[in-house]
Amino acid sequence: MKELLKGGITAPLGFKANGIFCGIKKSKKRDLMLIASDSPCAAAGVFTTNQLKAACVQFNLKQLRNNQAQAIMANSGNANCLTGPSGKRHNLMMAESAAKALGISPAMILTASTGVIGQRLPIDRVTEGMQELADGLRTGPQASEDAAQAILTTDLVCKEKALKIRVGGRTVRIGAISKGSGMMHPYMTANGQKHATMLCFVTTDAVIGEAALKSALNTAVGRSFNMISVDGDQSTNDMVLVLANGKARNPIIREKTPEFRIFLAALEDICIDMAKAMIHDAEGATKFVEIAVKNAKTAEDARAVAMSIGCSNLVKTALYGCDPNWGRIAASIGYASVVIDPSRLQIKIGPYVVLKGDQGVRQKEAQLAKIFRKEEIRVTVDLGLGTKNAVIWTSDLSTQYVKINSAYRT
Amino acid sequence: MKELLKGGITAPLGFKANGIFCGIKKSKKRDLMLIASDSPCAAAGVFTTNQLKAACVQFNLKQLRNNQAQAIMANSGNANCLTGPSGKRHNLMMAESAAKALGISPAMILTASTGVIGQRLPIDRVTEGMQELADGLRTGPQASEDAAQAILTTDLVCKEKALKIRVGGRTVRIGAISKGSGMMHPYMTANGQKHATMLCFVTTDAVIGEAALKSALNTAVGRSFNMISVDGDQSTNDMVLVLANGKARNPIIREKTPEFRIFLAALEDICIDMAKAMIHDAEGATKFVEIAVKNAKTAEDARAVAMSIGCSNLVKTALYGCDPNWGRIAASIGYASVVIDPSRLQIKIGPYVVLKGDQGVRQKEAQLAKIFRKEEIRVTVDLGLGTKNAVIWTSDLSTQYVKINSAYRT
Numbered sequence: 001m002k003e004l005l006k007g008g009i010t011a012p013l014g015f016k017a018n019g020i021f022c023g024i025k026k027s028k029k030r031d032l033m034l035i036a037s038d039s040p041c042a043a044a045g046v047f048t049t050n051q052l053k054a055a056c057v058q059f060n061l062k063q064l065r066n067n068q069a070q071a072i073m074a075n076s077g078n079a080n081c082l083t084g085p086s087g088k089r090h091n092l093m094m095a096e097s098a099a100k101a102l103g104i105s106p107a108m109i110l111t112a113s114t115g116v117i118g119q120r121l122p123i124d125r126v127t128e129g130m131q132e133l134a135d136g137l138r139t140g141p142q143a144s145e146d147a148a149q150a151i152l153t154t155d156l157v158c159k160e161k162a163l164k165i166r167v168g169g170r171t172v173r174i175g176a177i178s179k180g181s182g183m184m185h186p187y188m189t190a191n192g193q194k195h196a197t198m199l200c201f202v203t204t205d206a207v208i209g210e211a212a213l214k215s216a217l218n219t220a221v222g223r224s225f226n227m228i229s230v231d232g233d234q235s236t237n238d239m240v241l242v243l244a245n246g247k248a249r250n251p252i253i254r255e256k257t258p259e260f261r262i263f264l265a266a267l268e269d270i271c272i273d274m275a276k277a278m279i280h281d282a283e284g285a286t287k288f289v290e291i292a293v294k295n296a297k298t299a300e301d302a303r304a305v306a307m308s309i310g311c312s313n314l315v316k317t318a319l320y321g322c323d324p325n326w327g328r329i330a331a332s333i334g335y336a337s338v339v340i341d342p343s344r345l346q347i348k349i350g351p352y353v354v355l356k357g358d359q360g361v362r363q364k365e366a367q368l369a370k371i372f373r374k375e376e377i378r379v380t381v382d383l384g385l386g387t388k389n390a391v392i393w394t395s396d397l398s399t400q401y402v403k404i405n406s407a408y409r410t
Numbered sequence: 411m412k413e414l415l416k417g418g419i420t421a422p423l424g425f426k427a428n429g430i431f432c433g434i435k436k437s438k439k440r441d442l443m444l445i446a447s448d449s450p451c452a453a454a455g456v457f458t459t460n461q462l463k464a465a466c467v468q469f470n471l472k473q474l475r476n477n478q479a480q481a482i483m484a485n486s487g488n489a490n491c492l493t494g495p496s497g498k499r500h501n502l503m504m505a506e507s508a509a510k511a512l513g514i515s516p517a518m519i520l521t522a523s524t525g526v527i528g529q530r531l532p533i534d535r536v537t538e539g540m541q542e543l544a545d546g547l548r549t550g551p552q553a554s555e556d557a558a559q560a561i562l563t564t565d566l567v568c569k570e571k572a573l574k575i576r577v578g579g580r581t582v583r584i585g586a587i588s589k590g591s592g593m594m595h596p597y598m599t600a601n602g603q604k605h606a607t608m609l610c611f612v613t614t615d616a617v618i619g620e621a622a623l624k625s626a627l628n629t630a631v632g633r634s635f636n637m638i639s640v641d642g643d644q645s646t647n648d649m650v651l652v653l654a655n656g657k658a659r660n661p662i663i664r665e666k667t668p669e670f671r672i673f674l675a676a677l678e679d680i681c682i683d684m685a686k687a688m689i690h691d692a693e694g695a696t697k698f699v700e701i702a703v704k705n706a707k708t709a710e711d712a713r714a715v716a717m718s719i720g721c722s723n724l725v726k727t728a729l730y731g732c733d734p735n736w737g738r739i740a741a742s743i744g745y746a747s748v749v750i751d752p753s754r755l756q757i758k759i760g761p762y763v764v765l766k767g768d769q770g771v772r773q774k775e776a777q778l779a780k781i782f783r784k785e786e787i788r789v790t791v792d793l794g795l796g797t798k799n800a801v802i803w804t805s806d807l808s809t810q811y812v813k814i815n816s817a818y819r820t
Contacts, residue, residue, distance in 0.1 A: 012565070052744030052752055052768070082740055084769025117737025132775035146562035165452075183741065231723040233738070312642055312813055313641040314593055321816025327527025330492055331593065334462030335644035342462055358462070358496025359527035376766070397723075398816075399809040405724055406731025406808075 002163050002266055005173060008144025011162035012173040012205035013247035014038040015136035019150030021023035022129030024122055027085070032126060033150035034133050035103055035201055036071040041243040043069035043110065044214040044304050046188035047222050048238035054081035055091035056111040057239060063110055067210040072201050072241055073098040073133075074112035076179070079197065080121045080235045081113070097127040101134035110241050114153055114179065115196045117236060148177035151199050154404060157179040159277040165266045167206065167259050170250035174263075175201040176270045180278035182405065184230035186238045188221055197235035198225060200274055205247040206246040206263060212255045216264045217242050221294035224271035227303065227392045230282040231401070232311040238270075279393045284401030285320045290378045292391045297383075299363070301338045305381060308336035316397035319377065324368035326354040329379060342385030350377070412573050412676055415583060420553025420607035420753060421572035421582040422615035423769040424448040426547035429560030432539030434487035434525070434532055437819065440512050442536060442558035444543050445611055446481040446512055448497040451719050453479035453520065454624045456598035456631050458648035460605045464491035465501035466521040473520055477620040482651055483543075486521035486561050486589070489607065490531045491523070491646045507537040511544035520651050524607045527646060554731055558587040564814060565591040569687040577616065577669050580660035584614040584673075586680045588686035592815065594640035595721070596648045598631055608635060610684055615657040616673060622665045626674045627652050634681035637656040637713065637802045638691040641811070642721040649784035650681070689803045693812030698730050700788045702801045707793075711748045712800035715791060718746035726807035729787065736764040736777035739789060754794030760787070 006009040014039050021030040028239070045064050047057045056074075063069065073094060080087050091111055099106040113121070162175035180186075180198030190225040208216075221240055253259045279288055291310050296302035309315055312332035318325040331389055333340060347355040350371040352363045371377060415421040424447050426445050454472050458466045466484075471668065483504060509516040513600040523531070533817040547553070556570040572585035592607030618626075629648055637736075660786055663669045687696055701720050706712035719725055722742035737756055743750060759764040760781040762773045781787060 050741060050744040051746075051750050052740055052755075079737070081738060082765060082768055082770050084767065087769075117741060118765070119737075145577070158581070182736075185745075233724045233741060234721050236741050236744055241776065288716050295437035312643050313811075314643045317812050322810065323816065325526070327489070327492060327529075328460055328593075330527060331460060331643060331646050334460040334646055335595075340461050345462075355492060358492055359497075397812060399812045400729065401723075402727050402807060402809045402812055405727035408731065 002015045002165055005162040005164050006141050007139065007175065008141065008160035008162050009035055009147060009175040009177050009201060010139040010173040010205045011142050012203045012210065013323045014205060014245045015203045016139055017143045017147040018133055018138065019146035020129060020133050020136065023125035024075055030146060031075055031077045032129050032133055033074045033147045034071060034098060034137060034315050036137055037243055037245040039245055040068055040070050040108060041245040042208060042210050042213050043067055043243050045239055046217060046240045047236055050234050052236050054113055054237040054306060055083065055087045056077050056113045058079060059091050060110050060239065069110050069127055070104055070108035071102055072110045074092060074151050074199065075126060076114050076153055078115040078119055078121045079113050079117045079237050081117045083120060090121045093123050094126055097130040101130045107164060112199050112239055114151060114199055114237055129357045130266060139255060144177060147172040147355060152177040154283055155179050155281050159274055159283050161270050161273050163266060165262055167253060167262055168251035170248050172206045172248045174204040174266050174270055176200055176274055178274040181281050182283040183233045183235045184278065185232045186228065187234060188226060188238050188240060197237045198278060200240040202242040204244045206244050206253060207246040207248060207250050207254040208244050208263065211335055212253050212260055213242060213244055213257045215255050216267050219264060220268040220271040222328045223268055224275040227230060228275045228279055229310050229394050246394055270275060276393055278397050282395035283404045284398040285395035286398055287396040288376045289319060290391060290395050291394065293381045293383065294389045295383050296388045297315035297386035299388045299390055302388050303392065304338050305333055305383065306390050306392040308332050310392050310394035312398055319396035320398045322369060322372040324349055324372045324382060330355055335379060340383055346382040348380040411573055415572040415574050416551050417549065417585065418551065418570035418572050419445055419557060419585040419587050419611060419613045420549040420554050420584040422613045424655045425613045427547055427553045427557040428543055428546040428548065429556035430539060430546065433535035440556060441485055441487045442539050442543055443484045443557045444481060444508060444547060445557060445613060446547055447653055447655040450478055450480050450518060451655040451657055452618060452620050452623050453477055453589055453653050454627045455612055455649055455651045457597055457629060458645055459597050460644050461645045462492060462637040462646050464523055464647040465490050465493065465497045466490060466523045466687060467647060469501050469601055470520050470649065479653060480510060480514055480518035481512055482520045484561050484609065485536060486524050486563055488525040488529055488531045489527045489647050491527045493530060500531045503533050504536055507540040511540045522609050522649055524561060524647055554587060556586040561657050562590040565691050567587050567691050571680050571683050573676060575672055577672055578661035580658050582614065582616045582658040582660055584612065584676050584680055585614040586610055586684055588684040591691050592640055593643045593645045594688065595642045595644045596635045597634060597637065597644060598648050598650060600755050607647045608688060612652040614654045616654050616663060617656040618654050618663040618673065619662050622663050622670055623652060623654055625665050626677050626779040629674060630678040630681040633678055634685040635716060638685045638689055639717060639720050639804050644748055686803055689805050692805035693814045695805035696764050697806040698786045698809055699729060699804050700801060701804065703791045703793065704799045705793050706798045707796035709798045709800055712798050713802065714748050715743055715746045715793065716800050716802040718732035718742050720802050720804035721816060723807055729806035730808045732779060732782040733819060734759055734782045736745055740765055743791060750793055751795060756792040758790040
């Protein structure tokens, strides 16, 4: 029932986008982006739970109190975080200049920033570029791609997707762009209370209730972005924003209805694809690793064990070295914050059981090594304690990751 | 009052040591070690809190129920962990063969293993080498160094220290050897309940009560080994063991006495030196970093914030790159499990305040970069929430660390 569309965030009716270079990035690549709906939207967001929140995160938390917005503006190259009162003022100036260029109220603008922490945002360049940015708003694949490029930092590729579904006899479109490659260990909630800079902006022309939109976003993020980690470092700026302008004129989507489940499935599909794309584009990554933890007491336990494995530098360097050293996987389970029963533990590398109970299972080393030489690797852990599961996605830790992140900022 | 001694673990009266190559390590370096006292000792230990504990850890937890032991035997090159019932049997066989070679009860033997997890210990080589090992027991600097070498894995240097103190008019000697370079994030307790392989064996000729010995060990480890991290990966095999044979004939040391404080200070001195030596010898390390967190509500909070900084890959790669990117330090504080108040936060790099409240403090970039180019760096964080402090020591994350840990095990 889902069908892929071209046009990214401009695929849904009534949305335009643009991305330009305004003067923040030394590379002179696009660094300022705007997504605008023709009319006011139901809006929802989830935000980093890092306790040191960037100015844009603090701003959006307030803006979304009335669950309304009409446009999202974002800059890359500077996180405008830990910049004190002047940082807050600069963020407000960004919003105000976007509102002015669009001829709408500043109350209808959401903001996002990504880049270096603690540096003054060159606000003049942002405000001076705003009219050009707004004047260039348009629909189509290139508009969406320009916007997607303008939020990239260390990312190598643009991340965008759009699809259409049928809701109550009407066609509903959902589109998204996102960025994220390092400082990636998102854990976002609606009230922004726990790390990465990752950004994802979703547009839809669905008619959907505010509560349903919030609920769908929370559920979809819980199964996608909150299930990935590149380096265990949670950013001060993570956010996912969704705007729904109702142009599809479908019967309103309410929670706990078949239509809600269709919408949620589509939103989840997009969020999971975007999350996986971030891992494929993770800094220095040579592997895409799926870690499934089964039969935990709670879903949170399952995630915690999976993240303990996925964040272990020893596991990640073994993955990089194509070394099926499952002892490191076991050790990282043993130090997870979750109580386990070693006698019930089972670890599989691909289809091969390597640990059962507290004992290694002899497998042909060459077979295991073959799996670890693949670009996509699946590790499955059975805790044998309950019925709850989690699947996370992570990358390896390469010498290239260290080079990228040890290179001086200039 | 403290004076350095030569002789390492054989500096205390009545202790002999030896280390040989028995056939475990492919490098043919020393891999089997024995420390023995002429007479039974009061004994205490702290063990990894990783839930997957190696056979030696499980064994020693039982052996130490009566707080008595006379000898410590250890192998390197194989962790004998997750090796099931046969691993337990092999560990027992190690202890029994050591007991036989020494002519004492197996109840008086403590064991330790370090190396790869999940591989079968070549027990025949261990038992066959045991008599040669015991026959070579002797005192002196070379004996201690041979033993210290026999517990090394990826370590580049031997770690040992001995000193003497005066207790009740008598000279008391304390000696130690240790190993640890990777899979290092120790958190050890007396009942082994929370990660690294690090090993430290302490000998002393003090007369000391069992409770006092335990208490001194717990306190000293809490301020030393439990305050270091190389890679955030806690081992299944960590342990610190202490044997006190009473040959110094000092008045018995009891808790809460001036003599206890003298003994504790000496033990702490040795443990802190050993812990710092591990960080200096950390896998691929080019930096030695001290992170001091002040004015937390609890000492545990202070340690948690310090470890959150010290375990951040982005902080560690910035250290490697000599890039004073304090925004990464701030982000890692923000995602610590401890509730902070951003308005009270202060971060110093060396003597320079870089963050005060939620705002960066402009410092000359060249000055900061100069500090980050040094081999020893100090970061100080003031949480402004209480009166408790913690100091931890960590290393940077280099391309060499990735190379060491991605190299195939063969």
